[in-house]
Amino acid sequence: METTMYDVVVIGAGPVGENIADRIVQGGLSAAIVERELVGGECSYWACMPTKALLRSGTALRAARRVPGAREAVTGDLDVAAVLRRRDSFASNWKDDGQVSWLGQAGISLYRGQGRISSARAVEVTGEDGATVSLTARHAVVIATGSGALVPDIAGLRESAPWTSREAAAATAVPGRLAIIGGGVVASEMATAFTGLGASVTMLARDGVLPMAEPFAGELVTGSLQDAGVSVRLGAEAASVKRDEDGTVHITLTDGETIEADELLVAVGRTPNTQNVGLDAIGLTPGAWLVVDDTLRVVGEEGTPIGDGWLYAAGDVNRRVLLTHQGKYQARAVGDAIVARAKGEAVEDGRWGRHAATADERAVPQVIFTEPEIASVGLTAAAAAAAGLRTRVVDQDLGAVAGSALHADGYRGHARMVVDEDRKVIVGFTLAGPDVAELLHAATIAVVGEVPLDRLWHAVPAYPTISEVWLRLLETYGR
Numbered sequence: 001m002e003t004t005m006y007d008v009v010v011i012g013a014g015p016v017g018e019n020i021a022d023r024i025v026q027g028g029l030s031a032a033i034v035e036r037e038l039v040g041g042e043c044s045y046w047a048c049m050p051t052k053a054l055l056r057s058g059t060a061l062r063a064a065r066r067v068p069g070a071r072e073a074v075t076g077d078l079d080v081a082a083v084l085r086r087r088d089s090f091a092s093n094w095k096d097d098g099q100v101s102w103l104g105q106a107g108i109s110l111y112r113g114q115g116r117i118s119s120a121r122a123v124e125v126t127g128e129d130g131a132t133v134s135l136t137a138r139h140a141v142v143i144a145t146g147s148g149a150l151v152p153d154i155a156g157l158r159e160s161a162p163w164t165s166r167e168a169a170a171a172t173a174v175p176g177r178l179a180i181i182g183g184g185v186v187a188s189e190m191a192t193a194f195t196g197l198g199a200s201v202t203m204l205a206r207d208g209v210l211p212m213a214e215p216f217a218g219e220l221v222t223g224s225l226q227d228a229g230v231s232v233r234l235g236a237e238a239a240s241v242k243r244d245e246d247g248t249v250h251i252t253l254t255d256g257e258t259i260e261a262d263e264l265l266v267a268v269g270r271t272p273n274t275q276n277v278g279l280d281a282i283g284l285t286p287g288a289w290l291v292v293d294d295t296l297r298v299v300g301e302e303g304t305p306i307g308d309g310w311l312y313a314a315g316d317v318n319r320r321v322l323l324t325h326q327g328k329y330q331a332r333a334v335g336d337a338i339v340a341r342a343k344g345e346a347v348e349d350g351r352w353g354r355h356a357a358t359a360d361e362r363a364v365p366q367v368i369f370t371e372p373e374i375a376s377v378g379l380t381a382a383a384a385a386a387a388g389l390r391t392r393v394v395d396q397d398l399g400a401v402a403g404s405a406l407h408a409d410g411y412r413g414h415a416r417m418v419v420d421e422d423r424k425v426i427v428g429f430t431l432a433g434p435d436v437a438e439l440l441h442a443a444t445i446a447v448v449g450e451v452p453l454d455r456l457w458h459a460v461p462a463y464p465t466i467s468e469v470w471l472r473l474l475e476t477y478g479r
């Protein structure tokens, strides 16, 4: 079979794959990208964009209702059809023409179909018509195939055709009753969105609400979900599921209670898209998360790169951080590392080096778009303690800051700064409150830059903004 040669072949055209290919071409090499569904990946069509579009209108409405004067100008509830239309447009109506034309402009060759590694540096692409194309990579193959929703082994669950995050993100109607298994990020965001859109929501949060975040985050989100009418069942676990012929879903809990719903969303984490990517051909296990070093080279069981280091994996598929912005950060590192190695240039793979994804370890920012928003970077107090750091935790009521009070009547929120006492730098920062998302980057810079607290006193927050929380936290810490 004839094979086409590129410097680099990227499997998966999600946000991460696209950015890797772009970096490769910017670096003067040629790149092919393989995609089996839509160019743009999960984030564009079934994850970040559509879910945030489903949430945004409710957030705007709540914001207006918190400010007298604006409140009186708002009558009625959300216009569900308008929300769904706006969501459709943010999902580009599930068409990838825009992203395909971007690939063309960027000089990246697109191959549509399932990509499978057949041997070292060789990828076969099988299109929908069954035709196969062979690609060979001169320098590297990158797996950027992302992840899919994990559906746990609960009796009857799969047969009940549950929603995963995909069906929730792309919903064309709002179910009367929505049950959710899970208490993590997807469950909390979708409970917020669908209760705002008029569904009666029950959340089965076996392990609590946002258990990986600072405890006050989960408490505030739980409280506001309950205020909005969501039944938050902490500790509840589904034992079996059955869907009637009339479509009603019955969820039996481990304590014997049964809950009825019109739809059931399963949101208990992700599974890597590595089932059918040819891992068996190179001695790796299909279906497993890929393990990588800091320049994103896939390593085998003994911890050394596969072969001569021709295989890389970035984004969700390596499980380091399941977030778009962090995957794109990896993409910049891996793309530049491949170019440097191809050109025989030095690879800066030390901590914070140009080609190392160092921030993945302890400096990851995330915004959870619940009510209230949860914006965090770095380690929680518990994670810092578990890592053996000697820390001091400083807390501040965010509602007591002048800028917050002005922002919204009855502003409720909380901020926490985790200080590494040995280095006098911030290693973790969490904000919970309305409209805190845009405040996060200051904290990310403080954590990544390891800005000494002494110097932070000279970073004066403007008055009267919510950012004044920085000063309050420093004052509590003491000079």
Ligand SMILES: Cc1cc2nc3c(=O)[nH]c(=O)nc-3n(C[C@H](O)[C@H](O)[C@H](O)COP(=O)(O)OP(=O)(O)OC[C@H]3O[C@@H](n4cnc5c(N)ncnc54)[C@H](O)[C@@H]3O)c2cc1C
Pocket: 011, 012, 013, 014, 015, 016, 017, 034, 035, 036, 037, 038, 039, 040, 041, 042, 043, 046, 047, 048, 049, 051, 052, 113, 114, 115, 116, 144, 145, 146, 147, 165, 169, 186, 273, 276, 277, 314, 315, 316, 317, 321, 322, 323, 324, 325, 326, 327
């Ligand atoms: C509901 C939800 C909401 C989210 N919201 C946010 C958010 O607000 N902010 C945020 O930062 N992150 C968010 N995330 C996480 C984010 O979606 C992922 O981290 C991101 O999509 C990962 O990008 P990726 O390129 O690694 O993988 P993906 O986006 O999954 O893309 C991988 C691509 O590879 C393709 N592919 C897979 N296997 C093959 C193959 N063998 N051959 C060819 N193509 C293949 C797939 O079709 C897909 O297009 C959310 C996730 C979910 C589920």
Ligand SMILES: NC(=O)c1ccc[n+]([C@@H]2O[C@H](COP(=O)([O-])OP(=O)(O)OC[C@H]3O[C@@H](n4cnc5c(N)ncnc54)[C@H](O)[C@@H]3O)[C@@H](O)[C@H]2O)c1
Pocket: 152, 181, 182, 183, 184, 185, 186, 187, 189, 204, 205, 206, 207, 208, 210, 211, 237, 238, 267, 268, 269, 270, 322, 323, 366, 367, 368, 369
């Ligand atoms: N705004 C954002 O940044 C955003 C939004 C959505 C998703 N995401 C990303 O997508 C990924 C997937 O989100 P997710 O919510 O599916 O995963 P998650 O890991 O955030 O939460 C899954 C939750 O399900 C619980 N769980 C696991 N198995 C269970 C079971 N059998 N029954 C009941 N509960 C169970 C876990 O304890 C956990 O709390 C996350 O890593 C997240 O970072 C990010």
